[in-house]
Amino acid sequence: xxxxxxxxxxxxxxxxxxxxxxxxxxxxxxxxxxxxxxxxxxxxxxxxxxxxxxxxxxxxxxxxxxxxxxxxxxxxxxxxxxxxxxxxxxxxxxxxxxxxxxxxxxxxxxxxxxxxxxxxxxxxxxxxxxxxxxxxxxxxxxxxxxxxxxxxxxxxxxxxxxxxxxxxxxxxxxxxxxxxxxxxxxxxxxxxxxxxxxxxxxxxxxxxxxxxxxxxxxxxxxxxxxxxxxxxxxxxxxxxxxxxxxxxxxxxxxxxxxxxxxxxxxxxxxxxxxxxxxxxxxxxxxxxxxxxxxxxxxxxxxxxxxxxxxxxxxxxxxxxxxxxxxxxxxxxxxxxxxxxxxxxxxxxxxxxxxxxxxxxxxxxxxxxxxxxxxxxxxxxxxxxxxxxxxxxxxxxxxxxxxxxxxxxxxxxxxxxxxxxxxxxxxxxxxxxxxxxxxxxxxxxxxxxxxxxxxxxxx
Numbered sequence: 258x259x260x261x262x263x264x265x266x267x268x269x270x271x272x273x274x275x276x277x278x279x280x281x282x283x284x285x286x287x288x289x290x291x292x293x294x295x296x297x298x299x300x301x302x303x304x305x306x307x308x309x310x311x312x313x314x315x316x317x318x319x320x321x322x323x324x325x326x327x328x329x330x331x332x333x334x335x336x337x338x339x340x341x342x343x344x345x346x347x348x349x350x351x352x353x354x355x356x357x358x359x360x361x362x363x364x365x366x367x368x369x370x371x372x373x374x375x376x377x378x379x380x381x382x383x384x385x386x387x388x389x390x391x392x393x394x395x396x397x398x399x400x401x402x403x404x405x406x407x408x409x410x411x412x413x414x415x416x417x418x419x420x421x422x423x424x425x426x427x428x429x430x431x432x433x434x435x436x437x438x439x440x441x442x443x444x445x446x447x448x449x450x451x452x453x454x455x456x457x458x459x460x461x462x463x464x465x466x467x468x469x470x471x472x473x474x475x476x477x478x479x480x481x482x483x484x485x486x487x488x489x490x491x492x493x494x495x496x497x498x499x500x501x502x503x504x505x506x507x508x509x510x511x512x513x514x515x516x517x518x519x520x521x522x523x524x525x526x527x528x529x530x531x532x533x534x535x536x537x538x539x540x541x542x543x544x545x546x547x548x549x550x551x552x553x554x555x556x557x558x559x560x561x562x563x564x565x566x567x568x569x570x571x572x573x574x575x576x577x578x579x580x581x582x583x584x585x586x587x588x589x590x591x592x593x594x595x596x597x598x599x600x601x602x603x604x605x606x607x608x609x610x611x612x613x614x615x616x617x618x619x620x621x622x623x624x625x626x627x628x629x630x631x632x633x634x635x636x637x638x639x640x641x642x643x644x645x646x647x648x649x650x651x652x653x654x655x656x657x658x659x660x661x662x663x664x665x666x667x668x669x670x671x672x673x674x675x676x677x678x679x680x681x682x683x684x685x686x687x688x689x690x691x692x693x694x695x696x697x698x699x700x701x702x703x704x705x706x707x708x709x710x711x712x713x714x715x
Contacts, residue, residue: 301526305392308525309400315516316403320347320410322513325506327414330497330566330618334693335418336703342413342422346429350406353434355380358405359398362438363446372449375442391524400520404464407517408437411468412670414618416475418482419690422698424677428475428670436669437467440662454643454651455658459521461581461631462659469625470663471670472616478674479683481615483690492610495617500565507569511545514576518583533584540583541576544595548575551599559603570606570619571599574627581631585639594634598627625663632659 324343328336350358356379360367364375381398409429416425441463443450457463485495497503519537524530552571556564575595579586586594605622609615616622636655641648677683684690689697696702 301524302390302392304526305524306396309392309396309520309523312516312520313396313399313403315513316400316407316520317347319403319407319510319513319517322506322509323407323410323413325502325509326569327417327506327618329499329501329503329506330414331417332495332693333498333704334695334702336695337699337701338422338694339413339417340703341699342425342429343410345426346410346413346433347406349426349429350409350433351402353430354402354405354438355398357434358438359401361435362401362441364442372447372452373443374439375446404460404517405433405437408464408468408471409433411465411620411624412472412475415472415616415620416479417617418694419479419684420475421682421685422694424682427677427682428471428673431673432467432471432670436471436666437464440467440665443662444658450658450661453658454646454654456585456635456639456642456655457581457632457658458584458635459518459580461577461579461628461635462662465577465580465624466628466632466659466663467666469621469623469628470667472620473614473625474667474671475674476614476616476621478671478678479615481613482617483687485615486613490613492613497566497617503566503569507572511572511576514541514545514580518580522584537583540586540588540591541579543588543591544575544579544583544598545572546575547592547595548572548578548599548602551596552603553599555600555603559607567603567606570602570623573623574598574602577624577627578631578634582635582639585635587638590638594631594638597634598630601626601630629659629663632656 360378367376548571553568556567578598636652
């Protein structure tokens with residue numbers, strides 16, 4: 258009996274264990290079959306991140322536009338050099354911004370000098386609140402590094418045709434790694450200009466004026482290209498070799514600006530954000546068109562011919578001017594802002610010519626002068642950001658902040674350019690310039706078939 262009882266107990270225990278195991282398997286299968294619900298915040302995070310990535314690609318593609326504009330408006334014998342500069346602007350910019358610039362520009366709680374200078378934290382960290390934040394930090398880095406590369410490549414056009422390639426790489430590294438991120442942190446990183454109430458939605462001042470005034474410093478330090486002015490100071494036009502490239506480049510830039518300005522909305526999910534993004538695209542388009550028309554008219558009045566290059570630069574001037582305020586001005590105001598930007602481009606080109614400052618593509622009139630106008634126009638037309646701020650006070654904040662950033666860019670880069678000049682590292686020799694930077698700096702030609710055929714490349 259004892260053995261039979263013991264066997265019965267063991268059998269009962271085994272049955273209970275088997276039943277428990279079956280129940281556990283059934284529970285696991287049921288849990289696996291339960292649907293995983295995607296929340297509204299998941300959708301918003303996904304949409305924001307994907308659209309930001311697309312906008313980053315559009316801004317990155319603007320590098321091709323800048324390259325084509327500069328190639329088209331300069332001598333064929335400097336084509337390889339121009340393309341090499343644009344390639345390295347982006348490449349050097351990505352690495353320097355990854356290791357230094359991104360954390361300098363967006364220090365968060367890591368300020369070294371509160372509101373003025375951030376700390377350095379290499380690489381991009383994953384957001385601690387991943388999937389509950391508005392967008393991915395990785396997409397944000399791609400978007401912001403494209404802006405940094407834009408600021409750097411603006412300078413390339415101003416110094417075209419006579420700057421040593423090595424010196425250009427030094428400049429590019431300093432601008433993207435230090436100069437641009439530091440001044441950018443004063444506004445977009447929550448620094449002292451942001452605390453003052455300064456508004457610059459997508460970078461008329463923070464990006465374009467920085468590049469424009471850095472380019473002006475470089476053009477002054479280098480001096481004009483050979484043959485640009487006669488011994489008695491008379492201006493001698495040096496036309497570019499391919500206006501079709503220049504026009505193509507401007508169209509690429511115009512399309513890329515739909516990543517630049519609408520992309521700066523940063524959050525796109527939801528009806529209000531989607532509508533705001535589309536409205537920014539509208540004001541951007543109106544300003545570009547107005548800039549082209551007015552620049553063409555002003556150039557026609559001054560030079561007796563409708564100059565296509567003026568219209569092309571007018572498009573860019575209108576785009577630069579609206580970049581600071583595309584989110585906060587009316588459609589009529591965007592037309593006025595773009596139109597004035599187009600006029601300023603033409604007048605700026607004439608002014609530089611009178612001062613004998615050689616800027617082959619008009620980088621300072623487009624990005625520097627129209628960048629200033631964009632900052633000031635925000636104060637004149639834009640919604641006042643602080644309840645207790647007056648219109649006059651807002652204009653004052655915009656003017657002061659714009660001057661601070663422009664002086665910072667010009668002064669720091671003047672030190673760099675004149676330092677390189679003092680060291681004999683800035684400008685190529687007269688013989689090298691005459692031969693063309695493609696051959697003298699890179700040992701190759703953009704159009705070798707012309708050389709083989711014995712044709713002169715001008």
